Amino acid sequence: MDGQQIMNLSVVGLTFALYIGIAIWARTGSTSEFYVAGKGVHPVANGMATAADWMSAASFISMAGLIAFLGYSGGAYLMGWTGGYVLMALLLAPYLRKFGKFTVPEFIGDRFYSKTARVVAVVSLLVISITYVIGQMRGVGIAFSNILEVPLEVGLISGMAVVFIYCVFGGMKGITYTQIAQYVVMIFAYTVPAIFISLTITGIPIPQFGLGGSIDVAGESIHLIQALDKTLVEIGFAPYSELANMSMLNMFMLTLSLMIGTAGLPHVIVRFFTVPRMRDARRSAGWALVFIAILYTTAPAVGAMATWNLLNTVIDDPTEIWDNRERLAEPDAWMAYDEQPGWMAHWGQTGLLGLNDHNEDGHLQYYNPNDEEMAAFAEEHGWQGSELTVDRDIIVLANPQIAGLHPIVVALVAAGGIAAALSTAAGLLLAISSAISHDLLKGVMMPRISEKQEMLAARLSMAAAILLAGYLGLNPPGFAAEVVALAFGLAAASLFPTLMMGVFMRRMNKEGAIAGMLAGLLSTLLYIFIYKGFFFFPETALFPDQEAYWLFGLNPTSFGAVGAVFNFIVAYIVMKLTAPPPKEIRELVESIRTPKAG
């Protein structure tokens, strides 16, 4: 065990000890504390906890790389995952807080005076949340096996054990206060390397300004984004700052679907049940977005700068190739294999970077083989394929080493990735267990159980959910990446429209709501299954998952917004054809619309 590894393990161990300490301090006694932290969380604190709850392993580890790969169109993820908070703050959070119960399916069940509606909502919630948990478990695994160099099983099981302690005993209260600690760890681990990389490349310490900053190459000053554009084009990729890699229609629909999906995620919505008052819910959504925006506005800078670092490493002098592709034909335009920097060799071993001297010229050629012109150029010069493959997760994970930072920063990134995964997992696990104990058990199957029995059921279903998540983390289904699209699609198509109509349409009745939810749910499932295979068995797909076969060229991952429109339309038509809701429901709607008064 070398010094770095000891450092890594002690930093992660310290954060774990902190989480457990908080769990012991925040033990819960009542169902209100367990489900909604006794509704006593300060709006700023709740904002911070929401940010940790929301920002998953994917946000922390993969997003910067995803944006680096997509360039301009990566903005769909940035705008989608933040714009959803506007929907949540304006259309849902204050009203659901005023309603004042414990879970999202509970609101749907009460507002639409129907156990069927509640069960449909529970089913959506479970599909969304379990899907999501799998991704978090994978994130814990990546952090452990790639940074800490600890076997995946050991990492996962110790992560599960910590989550178990603070979720089962602390419920929402324990989760809230650990999430605050996890946010601090996470944001520190993300911004410190970003500040250094920005300083190194542009001389500007604030990454958000650094991305617009200039770099000095060959005695001249040029904007970083322009330098990226000019370099990427010469090796066959799309310019960084231009809308490419995705059609405008798909970028539009993906942005919209992610926005609506974000606003419909039950584990995030329920966080706004924990603040004392309606006005706190409004403000708290803003604070949540402040804390989220710190990371989300840094991510594009990290993505672009890491890409520049990588290009600068593999291409001897990028300025020489601008408007001069022929220069690439000479081997010494490229990095020599025996001169690769230490971090490249290190990440080459983990498999996140793949280096292979296909044409055995001792130099590494990196280009886009899918670009026809570039492929022809490569063939002409005897290249045997691009010799570098880059896993998008590398962008964040390798950052501190690329910038040559102190080993403690490397350890912090590991702790940050784990904090991001655990905080989101905890929120999801609570949503899953409260849907089972509060909605299915207490709400539908055994309404007569006492509060004490319900608490026991909540803790037991939490424990079961953790075991399930752990199992899925150790034996990840092959389709894990695909189903994340499904989670957002379903949240957008089933839960968000129904919740919104519950607040904004007094006349909406149970028939309309149920029909709408099912229409959104089934149309989205169907569209995804047609291209990805029914229940994700690829051989059952009806069409290849390619743009030429998509309906109107619409990617299945961008379908959620269309599903939401189906939900609205079907609900509206069915509502017009059926009886209005009873008087007390109209009064309920009136009462959730204003802070005080009836």
Added chain:
Amino acid sequence: MSDHHQSQEGHGSQDASPGTPPQHGGATGSQHQQGAAGSPAPGPAPDDFSESARREYWKKNLTVIGVCMGIWAFVSLGLGVLLGPTLNELGSIGGYPLGFFFAQQGSIYVFLALIFFYAWYMNRLDRQFGVEED
């Protein structure tokens, strides 16, 4: 939402106090454009939060939501996506091509401003109508 407007207008015609719906809608709109800071809307006392005050409160809420959602969609889906390539040609801000800026930075800042504006506006509206929580 549309059915709600219908029912509002239906009731509104029986009510003398808020005036006819079209006039009223115009007044609310212009008040908002001036920053919504002036004209203290005379909110009734909490104990008589009557049917008409309730409707008035809700209508103001819907108006401000409509304006905010319009900005929300225009900045992100409009400037960030549909007009992005055009804006990129037009110029740059802080070293970012303009469209790229809205797609990867600007929209997020506008979202933040919208949420805090809405919270401020509604919390003020609550006080004007005397319906704020203790």
